[in-house]
Amino acid sequence: xxxxxxxxxxxxALIEGDAVWLTADDRWTRDMREAExxxxxxxxxxxxxxAQAQRNVVVGAYLADAKAGRDGPEPTHFREAFRMxxxxxxxxxxxxxx
Amino acid sequence: MYVYNxxxxxxxxxxxxxxxxxxxxxxxxxxxxxEFRPLRLMNGLYLQLHAYMxxxxxxxxxxxxxxxxxxxxxxxxxxxxYGHWTTxxxxxxxxxxxxxxxxxxxALADVGMHAIQTSGNTIRNVTAxxxxxxAADEIEDPRPVAELLRQWSTDHPEFQFxxxxxKIAITGSPNDRAVTRAHDIGLRMVRDAxxxxxxxxxxxxxxxxTPMVGRVIRDFLPKADLLPYCEAIxxxxxxxxxxxxxxxxxxxxxxxxxxxxxxRDLVDEQFSTTRAQFSGVxxxxxxxxxxxxxxxxxxxxxxxxxxxxxxxxPAFRSWTDTNLVAHKAPGxxxxxxxxxxxxxxxxxxTSDQMRVLADLAERYGHGELRISxxxxxxxxxxxxxxxxxxxxxxxxxxxxxxxxxxxSDIIACPGMDYCALATxxxxxIAQEIALRFDALKLExxxxxxxxxxxxxxxxxxxxxxGHIGILGLDRAGVENYQITLGGDHTETAVIGERAxxxxxxxxxxxxxxxxxRGYLALRATRDETFIETFRRLGAEPFKAVLYPxxxxxxxx
Ligand code: SF4
Numbered sequence: 001x002x003x004x005x006x007x008x009x010x011x012x013a014l015i016e017g018d019a020v021w022l023t024a025d026d027r028w029t030r031d032m033r034e035a036e037x038x039x040x041x042x043x044x045x046x047x048x049x050x051a052q053a054q055r056n057v058v059v060g061a062y063l064a065d066a067k068a069g070r071d072g073p074e075p076t077h078f079r080e081a082f083r084m085x086x087x088x089x090x091x092x093x094x095x096x097x098x
Numbered sequence: 099m100y101v102y103n104x105x106x107x108x109x110x111x112x113x114x115x116x117x118x119x120x121x122x123x124x125x126x127x128x129x130x131x132x133e134f135r136p137l138r139l140m141n142g143l144y145l146q147l148h149a150y151m152x153x154x155x156x157x158x159x160x161x162x163x164x165x166x167x168x169x170x171x172x173x174x175x176x177x178x179x180y181g182h183w184t185t186x187x188x189x190x191x192x193x194x195x196x197x198x199x200x201x202x203x204x205a206l207a208d209v210g211m212h213a214i215q216t217s218g219n220t221i222r223n224v225t226a227x228x229x230x231x232x233a234a235d236e237i238e239d240p241r242p243v244a245e246l247l248r249q250w251s252t253d254h255p256e257f258q259f260x261x262x263x264x265k266i267a268i269t270g271s272p273n274d275r276a277v278t279r280a281h282d283i284g285l286r287m288v289r290d291a292x293x294x295x296x297x298x299x300x301x302x303x304x305x306x307x308t309p310m311v312g313r314v315i316r317d318f319l320p321k322a323d324l325l326p327y328c329e330a331i332x333x334x335x336x337x338x339x340x341x342x343x344x345x346x347x348x349x350x351x352x353x354x355x356x357x358x359x360x361x362r363d364l365v366d367e368q369f370s371t372t373r374a375q376f377s378g379v380x381x382x383x384x385x386x387x388x389x390x391x392x393x394x395x396x397x398x399x400x401x402x403x404x405x406x407x408x409x410x411x412p413a414f415r416s417w418t419d420t421n422l423v424a425h426k427a428p429g430x431x432x433x434x435x436x437x438x439x440x441x442x443x444x445x446x447x448t449s450d451q452m453r454v455l456a457d458l459a460e461r462y463g464h465g466e467l468r469i470s471x472x473x474x475x476x477x478x479x480x481x482x483x484x485x486x487x488x489x490x491x492x493x494x495x496x497x498x499x500x501x502x503x504x505x506s507d508i509i510a511c512p513g514m515d516y517c518a519l520a521t522x523x524x525x526x527i528a529q530e531i532a533l534r535f536d537a538l539k540l541e542x543x544x545x546x547x548x549x550x551x552x553x554x555x556x557x558x559x560x561x562x563x564g565h566i567g568i569l570g571l572d573r574a575g576v577e578n579y580q581i582t583l584g585g586d587h588t589e590t591a592v593i594g595e596r597a598x599x600x601x602x603x604x605x606x607x608x609x610x611x612x613x614x615r616g617y618l619a620l621r622a623t624r625d626e627t628f629i630e631t632f633r634r635l636g637a638e639p640f641k642a643v644l645y646p647x648x649x650x651x652x653x654x
Binding site for chain 2: 012014015016017018019055056059060076077078079082083086087088089090092093094
């Protein structure tokens with residue numbers, strides 16, 4: 001069995017379409033550091049179901065790999081890093097808004 | 099240029115109203131995302147990495163002044179003040195809010211534009227030679243036929259749920275600038291023995307996961323048979339195309355698996371039916387459409403001022419050397435406006451730049467603009483006496499980069515800076531290559547060279563047909579760039595061959611530099627272009643410079 005790597009629940013907001021993350025207190029945050037880091041596979045599955053049920057708030061919820069950082073969860077894959085930051089060609093998106 | 103009639107206007111307005119209702123129902127929860135997704139895609143609305151993205155069709159790449167100004171207005175009002183021109187002659191807005199999209203579509207309808215069938219498994223925006231109606235080498239302006247195809251394919255009841263998306267490109271000139279051999283159907287205008295214009299019909303081309311050069315299914319199709327013949331092709335594909343496997347669903351696979359001969363026979367069989375069904379009404383409509391595309395009233399004026407400016411201003415001269423193309427009318431030129439300033443995002447124009455371009459088209463360009471699949475903007479009809487003024491205005495708007503066809507005139511798809519399907523970024527690689535060769539002051543020395551970059555196997559950046567193609571991949575969680583060599587996007591289309599192992603994001607620009615310096619050392623004469631040298635010598639010497647033996651690399 002492969003070891004479970006920690007995850008966060010993430011999705012896109014329905015109206016704005018931008019990346020959001022699920023917090024431990026059931027909010028959707030635009031700051032990934034506030035997300036709930038899920039270290040247990042069963043927990044992660046339940047949190048994902050909870051997220052997917054919020055059909056009128058977010059779109060396309062999924063579990064993304066993450067690791068514990070100094071200020072909260074951090075991405076481990078570059079795609080998630082870009083979602084957290086925004087595009088590299090302009091100062092647009094989260095890198096200036098969050 | 100084509101102007102919507104009452105039917106077009108009512109149709110587009112009805113679609114906007116319908117979509118407005120669908121968006122409202124999505125927001126209030128009566129539609130789920132699964133229900134809404136196909137509806138939004140039918141209207142060009144994607145959900146990307148950071149936001150929604152609205153893809154708006156620019157049919158056959160033609161825009162008028164009011165349309166360009168409206169795009170600028172939309173960019174300012176509902177987006178972040180810019181738009182992105184794509185390789186399929188669309189414009190993409192990267193930051194709309196879902197709730198605003200119906201208003202954006204209404205604003206587009208105000209100027210005869212829409213986002214219908216810019217996504218989904220339908221016949222997409224028909225693309226055309228961006229010099230259509232202006233090129234000196236043209237047989238006929240292909241846009242009336244392209245508009246006929248647009249009207250036929252839009253909301254065609256039989257073709258709303260094809261096995262996969264379907265792309266048609268058309269060129270009125272034997273020199274193919276519309277990449278017709280990389281389309282599901284490619285149409286290249288040729289003349290028969292008697293001199294009558296018709297089409298060489300190409301089928302089953304496409305890039306993406308399984309790149310294939312299209313094959314000629316008909317050497318010569320009379321113009322009048324175009325719609326029934328296209329309908330026959332799409333009908334056979336609709337029946338035969340595979341719906342069991344997304345990766346085998348494009349017509350290129352249908353033609354490949356069944357064989358061109360069988361496919362042609364089936365098309366001919368359908369054609370005997372469709373031809374009888376088309377009672378000639380299509381030709382009546384075409385005749386009406388043709389009126390809309392009458393050539394502008396070209397002026398005659400002395401060009402002494404232009405000649406004097408060439409002598410007086412070397413920067414202007416350099417710009418005319420790279421950015422002008424021969425026009426069919428005496429005294430005129432086709433102006434290619436580079437949307438590839440060194441270090442900028444390929445294909446991105448700000449709203450201010452759009453307004454400058456609209457103003458120039460209005461004042462000096464007979465009111466016409468074109469978007470090329472190479473992500474540049476064209477002023478198709480400018481009299482040479484007006485070129486110095488046009489150049490000055492472009493310069494003031496940071497639009498006068500003299501690099502068309504050169505190494506920094508790079509096609510780059512949005513890649514992982516925006517696109518949800520991407521496996522790596524494209525834009526920063528394009529920016530770095532352009533800046534590097536600008537700093538080296540080498541690009542004019544290098545001469546014509548097409549670099550094309552895609553951020554994933556879908557190949558929106560046409561990397562397979564770049565002289566140098568770059569494909570961004572995800573290799574074990576790291577961006578990695580694979581190089582292909584020797585591709586050709588013209589009527590002699592060739593899929594480039596993979597050079598070898600990929601390069602990291604840090605290594606790719608130095609690798610391109612090695613390749614280009616290698617070419618400079620290998621070329622027989624200063625006039626031999628990169629692709630000519632490649633054709634003469636083959637890939638091996640290029641691979642040798644790309645992957646030097648270890649000792650040489652250590653010593654370097
Ligand atoms: S090639 Fe891939 S990354 Fe680039 S725009 Fe197309 S789908 Fe997106």
